[in-house]
Amino acid sequence: MSAHRFPPARSLRALPTALAVLALVAALAACATAPYTGRSQFILVSAGQEARLGAEAAKEVLAKEKISTDKAKIERVRRIGGRIAAASQAEQAWEFHVVENDEIVNAFALPGGKVFVYTGLMRLARSDDELAAVVGHEVAHVTLRHGAERMSQSLALGLGEQLALTLYGGSSAGAQAFKVAYGIGANVGVLLPYSRTHEYEADRVGLVYMAKAGYEPGAALDFWGRMLAQSQASGGKRPPEFLSTHPATEKRMEAIRAMLPEARAHLPAKGRPAPAAPAGTL
Numbered sequence: 001m002s003a004h005r006f007p008p009a010r011s012l013r014a015l016p017t018a019l020a021v022l023a024l025v026a027a028l029a030a031c032a033t034a035p036y037t038g039r040s041q042f043i044l045v046s047a048g049q050e051a052r053l054g055a056e057a058a059k060e061v062l063a064k065e066k067i068s069t070d071k072a073k074i075e076r077v078r079r080i081g082g083r084i085a086a087a088s089q090a091e092q093a094w095e096f097h098v099v100e101n102d103e104i105v106n107a108f109a110l111p112g113g114k115v116f117v118y119t120g121l122m123r124l125a126r127s128d129d130e131l132a133a134v135v136g137h138e139v140a141h142v143t144l145r146h147g148a149e150r151m152s153q154s155l156a157l158g159l160g161e162q163l164a165l166t167l168y169g170g171s172s173a174g175a176q177a178f179k180v181a182y183g184i185g186a187n188v189g190v191l192l193p194y195s196r197t198h199e200y201e202a203d204r205v206g207l208v209y210m211a212k213a214g215y216e217p218g219a220a221l222d223f224w225g226r227m228l229a230q231s232q233a234s235g236g237k238r239p240p241e242f243l244s245t246h247p248a249t250e251k252r253m254e255a256i257r258a259m260l261p262e263a264r265a266h267l268p269a270k271g272r273p274a275p276a277a278p279a280g281t282l
């Protein structure tokens, strides 16, 4: 019965931390349910904490990246983002920013609703419907609280001591810990890949949002198809950044195809205007 042997002295030293984390988990464990999919989620971070940390990280992105001043591009992303945010009916301090960099094909969202789209990705998204597919997916990551789940997992694993101090002890030293837990890499603007569960869930809910906002969900397949073609054209040497965190495999595209009827049921009835962006959406 070696599995029941008393732990060796070395791991005993880690015990107080582990107990503290366990106590924290016991005190705060809240089983949330993901909207639309009904999946139960393990979340230890409040929406307010999540929004505060996301806003801090967004400040850093805004300071480090070249934010576009091109009125047409800004208007395009804000118009699409605003309609999708309205369709999500999620109360977040939404902000949609354009990063001026044609070399980078990427988009990402921070908790609390700060969404960044690179001009390189905008060039590849030929129609508003295609861009809406990307924005819908990113907005879904926010409303489904995937970032909070990611942070909660590292807290529960005892990997987030610094983060725990920041969240519950008022320390401000945890910005880096937050970035690690949230999956923001050394390069600002590069988020580590989400799990497959999170990706499929964001695909499914993102398609519903885009349809509710009046965009054709089938455009998601056109966009992913073009991403895949671009990657194959480069011989897989330099896949677009968005593709490195969002693998456009045949399997994923098949899954999206199967999700289309559900999404299309949410398209506004003909003649009825799609919801407009709420006032104050940046």
Ligand SMILES: [Zn+2]
Binding pocket: 137, 141, 194, 199, 202, 246
């Ligand atoms: Zn994603």
